[in-house]
Amino acid sequence: MRLLLHICCGPCSIMCIKTLRDEGIEPHGFWFNPNIHPFTEYRSRKNALTQYAKSIDLALTLQGEYGLRPFIGEVADDIDNRCVKCYDMRMMETARYAAENGFTHFTSTLFVSPYQNHEQLILSAEHAANAYGVAFLYRDFRPYFKEGQEKARELELYMQKYCGCIFSEEDRYKKKKKPAKQQLKE
Numbered sequence: 001m002r003l004l005l006h007i008c009c010g011p012c013s014i015m016c017i018k019t020l021r022d023e024g025i026e027p028h029g030f031w032f033n034p035n036i037h038p039f040t041e042y043r044s045r046k047n048a049l050t051q052y053a054k055s056i057d058l059a060l061t062l063q064g065e066y067g068l069r070p071f072i073g074e075v076a077d078d079i080d081n082r083c084v085k086c087y088d089m090r091m092m093e094t095a096r097y098a099a100e101n102g103f104t105h106f107t108s109t110l111f112v113s114p115y116q117n118h119e120q121l122i123l124s125a126e127h128a129a130n131a132y133g134v135a136f137l138y139r140d141f142r143p144y145f146k147e148g149q150e151k152a153r154e155l156e157l158y159m160q161k162y163c164g165c166i167f168s169e170e171d172r173y174k175k176k177k178k179p180a181k182q183q184l185k186e
């Protein structure tokens with residue numbers, strides 16, 4: 001099996017790579033995340049992954065540039081349901097690259113996160129696999145999420161505070177705003 005592993009960030013990659021290697025599969029990392037904004041955040045996550053990949057001898061392809069405009073172009077019509085388009089964009093590009101570069105399978109570190117819509121991710125990956133004629137390797141990495149986060153802290157890897165897009169960055173602050181009544185009870 002030649003596996004292309006889409007990687008959303010360094011911390012999420014830790015346990016995905018480890019469990020795949022434990023299975024005897026050596027993944028090839030693939031960074032493609034036009035959903036990460038603003039530019040400084042994109043650069044921090046990309047640099048953290050590059051540094052981590054080097055430290056564990058992981059082959060890594062860095063695909064694409066900072067993608068604010070193409071990403072917004074895709075999701076602007078339906079911002080509240082943007083995650084489907086976001087998954088589709090990333091899975092389609094991963095499947096395309098896999099098919100055109102001799103990989104037999106692809107998967108994603110997004111399957112480690114309990115904060116992502118896991119079922120929708122599977123649908124997006126299956127759709128991309130059919131579109132490009134390459135196999136989708138499903139793994140539920142979620143049981144390893146906490147361990148991966150702890151390892152990332154130990155390694156002092158850059159840890160992000162929101163999902164990625166500028167809208168999720170806004171949500172981060174919105175969610176912190178609690179009704180005054182609730183604040184008084186705490």
Ligand code: SF4
Binds near residue numbers: 083086164165
């Ligand atoms: S919240 Fe996360 S998954 Fe959803 S569109 Fe934004 S970056 Fe993508």
